[in-house]
Amino acid sequence: MSHERYRPIELSFEGGVVVPADSTPLSVRFAHESAGERLVPGFWDGGRTYRVRFAPEEAGTWTWRSESAEDDSLAGAEGRFEVVGGEQRGPVRVASRFHFAHADGTPFRPVGTTAYNWLHQDEPLYSQTVDAIADAGFNKLRFMVFPQAGGYIEHTPELFPFERTGGRWDVTRPVIPFFRRLDAAVEALGRRGVQADVLIFNAYDRGHFGLDELTEDEDDVYLRYLVARLSAFPHVWWSLCNEFDQLKRPRQRWDGVGRRLAEIDPHGHLRSIHNWIELYDYNQSWVTHASIQNGSATTGFGRANLYRDVYGKPVVLDEIKYEGDIPDRWGGLTARQLVHQFWVATVAGCYASHGESFVTESGSLHMVEGGRLRGESPARLRFLRAILEDLVVPGLDPIDKWDDPWYVAGVSRRQYVQYLGASAPPAWEFRLPIGFPGERPEIGDVFEVDVIDTWNMTVTRVGRRFTLTEVLRNDAYDRDSAPLELPQDEAVALRITRVGA
Amino acid sequence: MSHERYRPIELSFEGGVVVPADSTPLSVRFAHESAGERLVPGFWDGGRTYRVRFAPEEAGTWTWRSESAEDDSLAGAEGRFEVVGGEQRGPVRVASRFHFAHADGTPFRPVGTTAYNWLHQDEPLYSQTVDAIADAGFNKLRFMVFPQAGGYIEHTPELFPFERTGGRWDVTRPVIPFFRRLDAAVEALGRRGVQADVLIFNAYDRGHFGLDELTEDEDDVYLRYLVARLSAFPHVWWSLCNEFDQLKRPRQRWDGVGRRLAEIDPHGHLRSIHNWIELYDYNQSWVTHASIQNGSATTGFGRANLYRDVYGKPVVLDEIKYEGDIPDRWGGLTARQLVHQFWVATVAGCYASHGESFVTESGSLHMVEGGRLRGESPARLRFLRAILEDLVVPGLDPIDKWDDPWYVAGVSRRQYVQYLGASAPPAWEFRLPIGFPGERPEIGDVFEVDVIDTWNMTVTRVGRRFTLTEVLRNDAYDRDSAPLELPQDEAVALRITRVGA
Structure with missing residues (x-):
């Protein structure tokens, strides 16, 4: 065989x-x-x-x-x-310190979304969700194994993960149809090219189903079972919990679960945990990447990149608030604002996740139950994903990380992306930052520039090339070329690629 | 006795x-x-x-x-x-999680400065430095035990810390006059009310004196000796190194020295380490507070506070670049810019340190050798220190940490500080943010407001009080009062203190 x-x-x-x-x-x-x-x-x-x-x-x-x-x-x-060998790319792992690649080396650029309670929904909603997410071009989905209770959710699922014995969940008696459903859910995502970002524990039970009342030993039994079932699926990512600090547990308990997960997972999948108001210590060695909730880290330049410095690992801003129309501050972003924040995250050398909080027919939200997508951001995020997948560099890193007033990211002397913000100026003079460490550009280096309209989803190759005429200590210029005219007031990014010595 | x-x-x-x-x-x-x-x-x-x-x-x-x-x-x-008992306040320790207080409970608000190579200078420069720093109102000085070599320093000190044996420094043979001089230096700072922030190892030797070539065992002998000599001085702070990552050493070596320091210091002084381009893992338990170099964390709002979240400890931005006139980017801030950055740090719930990089008569810099201060920032930083010491709260914490567009800091329902940036608008409507956790303000709460001109160093009590008329989920307003007129375009902060129910 x-x-x-x-x-x-x-x-x-x-x-x-x-x-x-x-x-x-x-x-x-x-x-x-x-x-x-x-x-x-x-x-x-x-x-x-x-x-x-x-x-x-x-x-x-x-x-x-x-x-x-x-x-x-x-x-x-x-x-x-x-x-x-074959055409499979294998599990996604950390690559180039702050980025991701499949085991075969193919870069993976996460542009994911969120439907916490998707697994527990009935048909046709359940299948519609997979279709909607995959059709929209998202390549990662965050969802919970345990059902959500409260907060836009009045749903009691058909299946629970464990049998009940003596009024308690008996974690040694997994409900096989529940876990077969989970297998099928992970497989369904895989078939559509979507990474399964599995939220192992659940901070939203609030005693409703009692799945937040497991002991540490019970956690361990469940964890071993879950890992044994799912680890062989190449597209699994592990996240211990969404908003872990909503649960009143000592931090050491999470540390222990994380270390245990790293120890028992034979396939070495990505591992993280997601915060509410207190950040986890992502410097711990069991953590492969930081999965952070903090919308404000992407509402201005020069913020999210600080997390990279702190952790020295990939940073995925897995909750930067949601496109939607509910009164809660976390659920009322316009599509333009959310897309803007994705681009701010991108040039900070980080990744972000999408979610949608328009109220659905059932009174829930897409980010809770799934279903069709209503927003205007998914098309722009698919466009962003395509831009990322077209990069010729392993990832975008801030070039001159604490000093560049323009926050240009990329790999020095190869390719750069500069995001000019939600409202571009009328023109741009050719300039590159010079960072340390990294290869220094030289006089005579030739670059092509693409003007990327991040909202209108166009990429326009500039019909002339730029050649460096002046290289200073911290920046380099083409002083001989006229400034580049831009689509003023649009949300514009520039892709600058070296094409000649 | x-x-x-x-x-x-x-x-x-x-x-x-x-x-x-x-x-x-x-x-x-x-x-x-x-x-x-x-x-x-x-x-x-x-x-x-x-x-x-x-x-x-x-x-x-x-x-x-x-x-x-x-x-x-x-x-x-x-x-x-x-x-x-007496009038001594005792060592400074961490208080209220993100702040500092003496052992007797008196809050300590660090407004420090820097003269790395001060200890190794001759008279009269050596004594002038202490006078200049103390007279200017700085309450902490960062300086190195080992002499600096290279980079604005061509000075060979009279005394070295160890005897030389067989072409190597013999750490078991401390040079007593050297360490008596160090004792006297620490005492001199104490007499003038200046905390001694002692930089134990030195990343700037670059093989010149060879004090960067000690082995781990030699480090330990020196560390034990230094702690035995200095620990009883109440105003000592420990910092393992300035720009530790300039030295090519495995990170684990620093971790070990830090843990060892925590173990052997009988007086439990504050402990940190200061970075160049790679941040240290300040989440480690031996670290009492983060001592961070990153000027850009204070050039915009909403940045430095991210470090607080990450570390859950006091954050001292111990190098935010210097007031001076040298061409290096780290040494050319205007006084206005440096003072602005201190205020940004303040409302981020952090602390910052000063340094001056005007070229001195000897061709060095104040931040290297000390001497008289030339800049315009020290007077404004003394004023900031006085504002901090007048606070009625243990420290300033961001009230609504990831969502307040105005970055108001303080303690909810007691006292607030809002910094309106380098260029104030003409007027301000009375508004308070409401955060979580924290006591919620209530309709009828009465506040006094002081207008603080951070550059011109004036505090003006507003001649009317403000009473909350509307309390929303995330902010509270006095809708009945006319907006407060401000000194437009000045660098203005507001101090808002509750004075009645």
Whole structure:
């Protein structure tokens, strides 16, 4: 049998008992001919059925052998398979310190959206959401495993994750149809090219369903089960919680869950946690990237980039408020404002996420239940994503990070993006900042410039090239060329690409 | 014998050998009648003389007993003394999470300055510096123990901290006159009410003196000696290094020194480290406050406050560039710009430090060698300090931290400061932001307003009071009062103090 690299392989086993004492009672040791071993946890999938899912990253011959300390009938099975290269890109990981790339090296530029309670909705809303998000061009979706209660949500889902025993959730008894639904949801996103940003715990239960009352040991049982089921899907991202600090828990509890997740996930997916009013310590080594709520970090230049300095990791501004029309301050951005903030985040060397808070037919919001998108920002964000995917550099980094009054980002002497804000001046003189460290531009360097209208979604190649005539300590100029005329008062960005020595 | 609380007590001992193998071969265990024990390291002070310095914080009866594993003649001495209250305020510590107060509870509002190489200058420059700084009203001075080399400094000091043996610095042989000079320097600052912000290691040696080539073990010997000598001075702050990342050292080495410092300092002084282009991880538990270089964090509103969120500790912007006239970007701020940035830092709930980079007669800069101050900012910073010391609240915290377009800081329903920027509008309508958490203002609350001209250094009490007539979810207004006329285009702040229900 032969498998494509990065695709999940599923092995099935029959155990000796109908309901096991432990929902993850087996593991399989996969060994590659030269790349070493991976110990992959398996999970109970109902009745006597157990499964192990593994997505190999190395081509070549793999052998495997099952292990179980609890059930002899699960131990000692073995096999072999061949893995070949293919068109899969593999999981998204951190690349170039502040950016992302698939395991095969292809850059990934997150332009994601949010539908917290999507998993728990009925059809046709559930499927419509996937279509709407994928059709709009979003490539990441933030959603919660546990159902949301309160705050624009009066929905009691059909399925819950665990059986109830003695008035409590019994985390050792996962509800198989619930988790099969979760599998299918993750698969559905994958088929449409959308990364599944899985919010593992839920700060919005407020005692309604009682899923916020698990003990630390129960958290761990659930975490192991969730990781065993989902980790082999290449497009999974982990987020411990949305607005973690809404829950009254000691910070150390989150630290422990995060470290545990890093330890047990055999596929090493991206890991973060998202804040309400108190920031998490994203400097901790288990955190791969900062997932931050703070809209104001993108309402002005020179802010979001400070988070990059602090964490030295990719920064995803996963809640910068929402396009919508509700009176809450977090839900009343115009599309123009939201798109503007995305571009501010972009030239800060960060990423941002979308969400929509128009009230839906059911009285809920898209960012809660999903459904069709109503706003004007998604088309512009798809355009932004295309601009990002066309970059010839691994990512945009502030060039002269604490001193450039124009906040130009890019990679020095290769490609630059300058966002002129929501209302462009009538003209622009060719100028590049010079930062440290980075390659210094030189007199005679030749550049092409594209004028990007971020709202009207046009890219216009300027019909002349620019050549540096003056290189100072901190900036470089083409003094011989006339200033570039711009579409005044539009939200304009410039893409400046070196095309010659 | 009876001592005043917080004042250093010095015990002297005579050892058995002239030059000890270890520069800190003894310690003294001080025991309070009810507050427990303090183990205080002692130090060699030349010949057979050893000293132990301790500043007790608890009034009452203390007993002590000396210990030494290396020299019997230093062990087993004992004594007793009484400590009484007095007028001393004690060491500055973190208070109200983001601010500072002396051990006795008196708030401390740092408005400091910088003269890195001051300690190593000859008279009269050395004494002039202390006078100039104290007369100008600065209450903290950042200076280095090790001499600076290169970059506006061509000075070889008379004294070095260690003897040289076999072509290397021998850290076990401290040069006593050097450290007595350091004692005297710290004492001189204390007499003038200036906190001594001691930069322990030095990133500017660049191999010139070779004091940047100590091993980790040598660092530790020096650190223990320095702490034993200086810790009992109540006004000491520790900073591991200025621009630590100029030195090519693994980050873990600094982490270790910081943890060690926290462990061995018997008086628990403030501890930080200062960056060049890479921020340190100030979330680490050994760090008491963030000491950050980033001028751009104070050139716009809504930036420096992000550091507070990240670290949950006091933030001191210890290098926001300097008032001066040199061509380097870090040394060419106008006084107006520097004072403006201090006020931006203030309403961000942070603190900042001053420095002056006019070229001196010797070709150096005040921020390097000290001397008289030439700039126009010190008088305005003394005025700022007086405003801060007049506050009736423990400190200024952003009231509605990510949403207030006016960046008002203070303590809700007690006192507020709003800085209107470098160029005030002609009038201001009475408005307060409402944040979360914090006490909500109520209709009928009465406020007095002072108009603070931050450059012309005037405080003008507005001759009428304001009463809240409307309290919305996120702001409160006095709709019945006419707008307040302001000194248009001046750099104006408002102090708003509740005076009635």
